[in-house]
Amino acid sequence: MEKITLNHPNSQSIDLIAQHISQLSQLFPEVIKEGKVDFEALQDLLGNYIDTPEERFQLNWAGKVQARREAQKRSAGTLRPCPEESVDWDTTDNLYIEGDNLEVLKLLQKSYYKKVRMIYIDPPYNTGNEFVYKDDYSDNLTNYLELSGQDSSLGTNTESDGRYHSNWLNMMYPRLKLARNLLTDDGAIFISIDDNELANLRKVCDEVFGEENFRNILLTRRRIKSLNSQFADKGLQTMNVGFEYILVYSKSVAFTMNALRMKKNFVPDKGRWDVFWSNADRPTMRYDILGFTPESGQWRNSKEKADIAVANYQEYNNNYSDKISLEEYWEKTGIDDFIRRIPNGVGKNGGVQHWIAPSDTSLRTSNWTDIEVSQIAKEIDLPFENPKSKQLMTELLQITDNNVIVLDFFSGSATTAHAVIQLNAEDGGNRKFILVQLPEATPEDSEARKAGYKTIAEIGKERIRRAGKKIVEELKAKQAKDGALFAEEQKKLDIGFKVFKLDSSNINTWDSSPSNLEGALYNSVQNIKSDRTEHDLLYEILLKYGIDLVQPINEHVLAGKKVYEIGAGALIVCMADHVKPEVAEAIAQLWKEVKPTAIDEPSKAAINCRVVFKDNGFDDNNDKTNVLQILKQHGIDNVVTI
Ligand SMILES: C[S@@+](CC[C@H](N)C(=O)[O-])C[C@H]1O[C@@H](n2cnc3c(N)ncnc32)[C@H](O)[C@@H]1O
Structure with missing residues (x-):
């Protein structure tokens, strides 16, 4: 073993x-x-x-x-489950992970490799005012654990620092590299940024994602704080900055975008005739388009009638379209058959034309200035400075399919989660989110602190709780109005999230320093940390074996011991003490029940099933060897201890 x-x-x-x-x-x-x-x-x-x-x-x-x-180094940390801070722990597919995103991204590499279709991030813009996390390459995890326990701000990156841009790039580069691994081949990353680092971010993304995968820079509108502040922002005169950007890079050519439409902010058109057939081609084809045979076959002779058709349609559009259908309008006005052919007509020069109906929307371009980039979600009423607007996020989410995993590893006040739930409620989608956020302390004199939120992560979690409740209430109200049954919809809408927190591994390290010899000897026997639970261990095992964290975990009691089974027997874990051979027999039985095909193909059991015990979960070597032998006889020889 x-x-x-x-x-x-x-x-x-x-x-x-x-x-x-x-x-x-x-x-x-x-x-x-x-x-x-x-x-x-x-x-x-x-x-x-x-x-x-x-x-x-x-x-x-x-x-x-x-x-x-x-970016290549491995993390020796783990993610510890926190069901008490979660919502719908047993059923949700959403994750909220508290911790430094560099370590978290490393830990997610196995379980979420090529599983995320969309990443959105809103990192610090490096304005010199906001905090930029400083990695400590010698021991990132300890650095994090020390920093996150502190009550003070974690330090800003200021322009007077000689390595101002380098510090920021050093923070971003390994995170982007790790993030790319998580994207599906048809996935993409969207990164908010402003003038400060746009040029550097574009270059670094060209390197990480490949220049050929650059898709767009979206332009979004920034609220001007004061109308009188032109030139007042800096010593060096600049105009007020009215924009921010979202850089879009795909993982590969396979990424496709849904065409989005935007409301026109200019006067809607009145519709128009557009030529799509010149009068030089075969008349029979024109008949097909128009759906009838004209008297003369000379289209230019029919212009008069076409004009009547246009006028008629415009009349309908201007005065009747909100009251009756086109069919009813025809009946009412008794127009003859030809003039009913609204979508087709005859142009001035005799070319066949079709009608482009009036529209108050147009195709979205990369100009997103109709959307304000930053806006507090009033309905949630939480103190957080400069969150992204929910509208911006719901719009972005619609670029990809509605059943994908969305990752945001600089999640702040959790706008991404809010938008995911909102949009799922609106379009019946099944998007799932993974949010990562540092437990960055809120400033002592801030509104957030006064309201009782010690960290930004606390604000984020509370926002998702409130948003979920609110959206369900709205759904209920809407469905009551429409006379629909609420229960069905409620079942489908996932407003839950599982909270995990970054921590050191559950398994002890061998500390060879002479000052702690006694502790080290104890640790080597008790190699699982004493303050950790079975569930802590279980999730560490999932991460290390690359099983995603929302897989249902089935609990059984077999021969008096608790046994967890995950992924139709892909993993079976028993962390109990005093494990006897009967437990192995029962595990083999369980494996056959959950995965009946394994009986027919015992050779595959070794690949398909892993069993994990605690190393000191056996009374003696005899029991250990017997357990191993029994599992082997049943075709399970992938058995390990921790
Ligand atoms: C600009 S805010 C994101 C705001 C968010 N888009 C919203 O709508 O609320 C960036 C967030 O990233 C967090 N952050 C910075 N460095 C981080 C790190 N190393 N790991 C995880 N989160 C980090 C900060 O605490 C901050 O809340």
């Missing part, structure tokens, strides 16, 4: 370097020698068209190499 220790590959997040080497070796087996890359061989394969480093076109900054390496 293999024992999983802290340094075991399975006890850590995904090994990206190993994965890259393996991908490279699948493409070019000849460049991998004894597990290492032979760069000269690779150069040969690429026709030696390698630029010299000095002349290469690229964005460079202080700390870039280290930041890239940071």
